[in-house]
Amino acid sequence: MRMRMTCVATVATLALAGCASTSPGYGPGYGSTTPAPASGRCYDCGTVVAIETAAASDGKANVAGPVLGGIVGAVAAKELARRNTDSEGRRNVAIAAGAAGGAVAGNAIQNRVEGGRGGYTVHIRMDDGRTTAVHQADLGGIREGSYVRVQNGRAWVY
Template identity: 80%
Template sequence: MRILTCAATTAALALAGCASTSPGYGPGYGSGYGNTAPPAGRCSDCGTVVAIETSAAGGGTNVVGPVLGGIVGAVAAKELARKNTDSEGRRNVAIAAGAAGGAVAGNAIQNRTGANRSGYTIHVRMDDGRTTAVHQADLDGIREGSYVRVQNGRAWAY
């Protein structure tokens, strides 16, 4: 039981390290010049589209995330079990649990990154100098150079 608790704690800490609360903003162009207020008549969450990338889903199931997660989980569990138990059966159970937990975590991380999503990634230089990128299924008339508002993870023609 102690091994499973250690493995679960290790997996939770590993996933917490991958979590991000940032909405995807970077320092962008023009940061540090002191002019962070948007120009008159423009909104604070608006900007200009600087690039649009088209992406297509692979069509099949991508197993890279679960496989790599399973391997990492099994190796971590093996090391924990080696140090914490003398029973071969408990080691095997810990390794299997680590592999399963790692595979689930790897799949969740892969799905969160959107590796298999088709559509468009729209890169926007915000009026205050930040840059952001949003992924959406359609463009709705947006093209490079368009002035857009970014709300709820989507770009809208302004």
């Protein structure tokens, strides 16, 4: 019994971990200093070389989150219903409700992780020769050729 619940919890954790982002775009935090390069300019500054507009809906189906969420929800509801009711009809209703709730939750998690789909991808050539790209919802006055600073996964006019 305990082993089954552990397996269900492990499967649910792994399924939801697959929807997580590995790079949320957070910076080093308050009080940190970024070393300046020898040129006297800041380490995280550069010039915008291109801006791409991402459409709000690019036609890709949002499937992985709802499917994984539905599976996890159905398994969890089945386990709970098995222990709490003797009626087969109630178990089936619980499983269907768990699957629907899990699918809704999985869809919401996937949309949150992907950050919508609209916005702008700003390509920047950093002062030290590196290139980077950041995705953000608005430009905030940034144009091609603007000198920007990249902080917390976003470009800011410097």
